[in-house]
Amino acid sequence: MVQVNACLKLIFTIFNIFFAIVGGVIIALALLSQVITNVQGGNGLEGRTVGLIVLYTVGAITMVIAILGAYGAHRENRACLIVFLVCMVIGSLMTLRAGIPALSTRPELEDVLEAKFRELLPLDKASSDTKNMADSLQSQLHCCGLFSYMDWEDDIPDTCLCDQEEEMEGRCQSVSYQAILMPRKSVYIKTCFPIILHYVLLLSNVMIGVTFTLAALALLGLALSSAIIHQMRSHNRATILMTVPAIFTTPPPKYQELHNPPGY
Structure with missing residues (x-):
C-alpha cells in the first residue's frame, strides 16, 4: 500500500467530516424552511417545493460524496479519490x-x-384557486389582502x-364593508405580501449561502484530493526515479586495464 503523508490524510479526513456535517445542516435547513413556510399544505408559495427538493x-x-472521500483517504483507494475529485470539479462548476x-438577481426579486x-x-374577481390561497x-x-384590505x-x-382579543391588542382596523349603510367591520392591519416576501427572501438567502459554501468546500476538496493523488503517483514512481541508467555509469579506471592477471 502506498503511504500517504499522515498529516495530509488527517486534514483530508477532517475536511470530509466537516463536509458531511454541512450536508446534514443543509437537510436541516430544508426541513426548517419547510416548517416555516408550511402554508396551504405546501402549495401556498410558488416554487417552494422545487427549492426544498x-x-x-x-x-x-454532499453527505454521500463526503463518505466516499473519507473512505478513499482511509483506505488510500485511488479509484475512490479520483471519483471524489471528479465530483468536486463538477460540483464547483455547477454551484458557481x-x-x-x-x-x-437577488436585489430584483422583491420587484x-x-x-x-x-x-x-x-x-x-380572481380565480377560485387564488381566492383559496389568499x-x-x-x-x-x-x-388581510396582499397589499391592502381593499x-x-x-x-x-x-x-x-x-x-x-386581537382588537384589544391593536392588531385590527375598522373599515366600511360592502356599503356605507352597513356596519363597519374590524379587519387585520397587517397585509400578507410582506410576510410572503420575508419567507421567500429567507429561502433565497439560504439557497445562495448554501451554494457558495458548497463551492468553496468543493474547491478546497479538489485541492486536497489532487495533492493526495499526486503523492500516491509520486510514490509509485520512486523506484524508477532512483534507477540509474547503465549509459551514465562511470567506466573503470585505466589502471585496471594494465593490471597483470594472477600467476604472472
Whole structure:
C-alpha cells in the first residue's frame, strides 16, 4: 500500500467530516424552511417545493460524496479519490454557475414578486384557486389582502376579520364593508405580501449561502484530493526515479586495464 503523508490524510479526513456535517445542516435547513413556510399544505408559495427538493437532494449528495472521500483517504483507494475529485470539479462548476446568477438577481426579486402578485388583483374577481390561497394565507398568517384590505374591494372575506382579543391588542382596523349603510367591520392591519416576501427572501438567502459554501468546500476538496493523488503517483514512481541508467555509469579506471592477471 502506498503511504500517504499522515498529516495530509488527517486534514483530508477532517475536511470530509466537516463536509458531511454541512450536508446534514443543509437537510436541516430544508426541513426548517419547510416548517416555516408550511402554508396551504405546501402549495401556498410558488416554487417552494422545487427549492426544498433541491436542498434535500444537495444535502444527501454532499453527505454521500463526503463518505466516499473519507473512505478513499482511509483506505488510500485511488479509484475512490479520483471519483471524489471528479465530483468536486463538477460540483464547483455547477454551484458557481447557479450561485452567481442567483446573487446578481437577488436585489430584483422583491420587484418581480410584487409585480406577479399585483396581477392577481382584485382578489374578489380572481380565480377560485387564488381566492383559496389568499384565504388560507389570511387565516394562518392573520393578515388581510396582499397589499391592502381593499384588494378584496367590497367582498372582504371572513378570514380578514379580527376577534375581540386581537382588537384589544391593536392588531385590527375598522373599515366600511360592502356599503356605507352597513356596519363597519374590524379587519387585520397587517397585509400578507410582506410576510410572503420575508419567507421567500429567507429561502433565497439560504439557497445562495448554501451554494457558495458548497463551492468553496468543493474547491478546497479538489485541492486536497489532487495533492493526495499526486503523492500516491509520486510514490509509485520512486523506484524508477532512483534507477540509474547503465549509459551514465562511470567506466573503470585505466589502471585496471594494465593490471597483470594472477600467476604472472
